[in-house]
Amino acid sequence: MTKKVTNDAVALIRSLAELRGRNADWGEKAVREAASLSAQAALDAHVIDFVTGDTASLLQAIDGRKVTTTSGVKSLATKGLPVETIEPGWLIRLLSVITDPNIAVILMLIGVYGLIFEFMSPGAVAPGVIGTLCLVLGLYALNLLPIDYTGLALMLLGLTFLTVEAFYPTVVLGAGGVAAFLLGAAMLFKVQAPGYRLSWIAVLIGTALISTLLLLSGRFLWRARSTPVRIGRRAMLGLPAEVLDWSGGAGHVLAEGERWNARSGDNFVAGERAEIAGIDGLVLTLRRKRELGPSLGEPP
Template sequence: MQIIKAALVAAIGVVALALGPLGSAAEENGRLALIVTIDGAIGPASASYVKEALTTAAARRAEVVILKMNTPGGLNSSMREIIADVLGSSVPVVGYVAPSGAHAASAGTYILYATHIAAMAPGTNIGAATPVQIGGPLPGLPGGAPEKDGKEKKDEPKDAMTAKVTNDAVAFIRSLAELRNRNADWAEKAVREAATLSANGALQEKVIDLVARDPAELLRQIDGRVVEVAGGKTQRLATKNLVVEAVDPGWISQFLAVITDPNVAFILLMVGIYGLIFEFVSPGAVAPGVVGTICLLIGLYALNLLPINYAGLGLMLVGIALLAVEAFSPTVVVGLGGVVAFVLGALMLLRVEAPGYRLSWSVIAVVAAMFAGFVLVVLGALRRARNSPSRIGAQAMRGLPAEVLDWNETEGHVFTNGERWQARGADAFRPGERVEVANIVDLTLVVRRPDRPTAREVNADD
């Protein structure tokens, strides 16, 4: 063991020596810029990734963190986690919508407003920050921006919940805009009216600080700028000739990225239920129970991270229970009710259909069909198998044909089912005669002639 430890230490030392000059050059006086890339919907995995990256940046004394984004939006809870980490970061965070063709919509707009410096690449856009719970812009809520003539908008909100969600989102993004000295009025417009802007338009409206074609140009442009980091400390950026390094997500973030996909979480939940059903109907199989338990727990953990509707989850479980009842007591009506409850529950499972976080219709249909087929066919076959005559033991032997090998008065030997058996009977038989097994008592067959119904007398010997 000591030899192995010594070898590992030596190997690490060689790697450190090989990378020493680059590492020291990058980290000396914070001469390092880390790039964190969010490409896709914002969710628990993105929040975990950003948190890990900012912790790494602080530990390595990086000069800046470039948060490169191309996102349609995502979950409100994950967005707020990222914003909290950015606001609490001791390392300046530069929000950068790139590459060309990318966008920072919905949650991405809030995050860009929260960064210390906001930048966009040419050919990108920002906006459409209306909360997804609303499903569309709702201009004219009380407390909104006044019209050009100075009068307040007179339109009434559709309902109290819509007003609360909208006003909360407006207050949040305005607070971020005021913190970073950006255009708060346009930010409110992006929430209430789903307004959008191109990169140049955002620069003209003072929504962002600059437009840069690539990270190298971005670092040159922000050199010398003064930003305020966590704790109210000001920091002058020195970003020329920084060593740029991309931060890859850790295994936890990658794991979360997989399981928090609603379709993956849904499938894991179904695999878990299948596995437990197999284990219950075939006790001792072990593997289905182990795999099912693991998948079920992972699926439930993933659903816990997502905004699920517990009524939908309850409907799914009711549907599964009804299909199980249908398998053991066929009524058709119960089975149809189970399928309907399962599908409706799957559709209601996610409370908010944020971009990138909605169940696929095809996945729901396939899983529902497979589950219904499994329950109705497989469990139905198991029920019929349990109700069918026994295939082993005394019950299986009764009625089998046998050939007499030798016989002496009421005892002898017969051949049946590929084996030689000791036998007895009320009649005298000749070798080679065909008889029928009536019963088995203590490994001795009770035989009779096929045309004689002697069940009562042979059962009397039990």
């Protein structure tokens, strides 16, 4: 297939060169061997017709030149023509910024983590909206760029590993996520021309920021898991309760400023203080308050 495409390109360039009276042999060489020439060498090889310093000089040089068109031979009248420069509009300038490889990768990162923050804190709205917009713009930019989907898959896999690492710290997932992200960034674009080159500074800064953010998130989550529960049923276990009345293994107690139904295998009297051992619905299970052992230096 490559040979067929090359031969088609050679046939086209030769036909165009012969039609315009140019150097057809060099045209074929340019296709097959990617040959190039300097400006003066191209003029000597009859590849070009003029060498000028600016647009005004070019218009002066081609004035009166005969050219063949589909409607016959025409004479160019270009002497003294004004040169008009058409600047790209704001939309084209915006799209040119978005389709920069580094900006596209940054948009993808913001989009992915914006959605992650939205899922972690439903109802925040702003992370979800910003993340969705950035993700769509990043995918649009990648659609226009010559990317390698294996590199993109590795980058997304690395982000997934780093996200899981934030919730379940294992070190292995974090190291694997960083490695996958860096390898994916190296493989992301198929060509390494200046316009398609991914800045390693941007990649390393992005990786460092992501790793720092996830390490901090993992630290906060780990601290939250090790902190005693301060609300709900588990928070009441071990708290004191004052017996209001008691009869037949059940009664009422005052705990945390509220009146509760209570039961226990122990017998209590009104005014006695007990300890909450469990909660079953709206009924507390009591036990006698555990006494502290003797202080150091005191006989038992």
